[in-house]
Amino acid sequence: EVQLVESGGGLVQPGRSLKLSCAASGFTFSNYYMAWVRQAPKKGLEWVATISTSGSRTYYPDSVKGRFTISRDNAKSSLYLQMNSLKSEDTATYYCATGTYYHWGQGVMVTVSS
Amino acid sequence: DVVMTQTPPSLSVAIGQSVSISCKSSQSLVYSDGKTYLHWLLQSSGRSPKRLIYQVSNLDSGVPDRFSGTGSQKDFTLKISRVEAKDLGVYYCAQTTHFPWTFGGGTKLELK
Numbered sequence: 001e002v003q004l005v006e007s008g009g010g011l012v013q014p015g016r017s018l019k020l021s022c023a024a025s026g027f028t029f030s031n032y033y034m035a036w037v038r039q040a041p042k043k044g045l046e047w048v049a050t051i052s053t054s055g056s057r058t059y060y061p062d063s064v065k066g067r068f069t070i071s072r073d074n075a076k077s078s079l080y081l082q083m084n085s086l087k088s089e090d091t092a093t094y095y096c097a098t099g100t101y102y103h104w105g106q107g108v109m110v111t112v113s114s
Numbered sequence: 115d116v117v118m119t120q121t122p123p124s125l126s127v128a129i130g131q132s133v134s135i136s137c138k139s140s141q142s143l144v145y146s147d148g149k150t151y152l153h154w155l156l157q158s159s160g161r162s163p164k165r166l167i168y169q170v171s172n173l174d175s176g177v178p179d180r181f182s183g184t185g186s187q188k189d190f191t192l193k194i195s196r197v198e199a200k201d202l203g204v205y206y207c208a209q210t211t212h213f214p215w216t217f218g219g220g221t222k223l224e225l226k
Contacts, residue, residue, distance in 0.1 A: 045155075
């Protein structure tokens with residue numbers, strides 16, 4: 001059974017950093033592009049980052065480029081999202097997902113507030 | 115950026131009724147490999163999204179054939195035949211042809 005389990009969320013002050021993790025199991029993690037998607041409270045889905053199978057290529061929307069970094073450790077079947085210079089508008093539930101959104105984690109809440 | 119416009123934003127439906135949701139993109143979603151990376155997802159209340167259809171018309175495993183996807187280039191439709199209670203929630207179209215990947219605004223399917 002495929003499982004994606006996010007962790008690392010919480011309450012953080014504006015300007016601070018937070019690192020999310022996603023532990024994958026039940027599939028060959030190294031064969032899949034992986035993505036982070038977020039959903040602000042009562043809002044729609046927003047793509048945040050994608051990483052290639054080897055980790056050599058990463059992609060971001062302008063809203064997080066330069067502040068967020070996606071990475072992966074294929075030996076550990078783990079995906080990460082380093083979030084720096086956090087803003088109130090980054091408050092959302094963050095999901096990790098496989099490639100083109102086939103499998104999703106349960107999500108982890110990040111609240112940016114003073 | 116590719117703008118994905120979904121209509122209607124909400125739908126009230128009776129069980130057993132059929133419905134259609136439209137998704138229009140601001141540019142063609144045909145990738146250089148000839149494939150169209152337009153997908154449909156459902157997010158039931160309080161749950162993570164679930165992909166139903168990938169590349170316009172391919173049903174994911176376990177998705178009933180009451181769901182169907184059609185379209186090409188910039189114009190796509192999700193049809194649900196004989197709606198059941200478990201079909202309720204918010205439907206999103208999503209494109210992964212062009213970076214930045216983008217989602218439609220969602221269509222909320224509710225019981226009439």
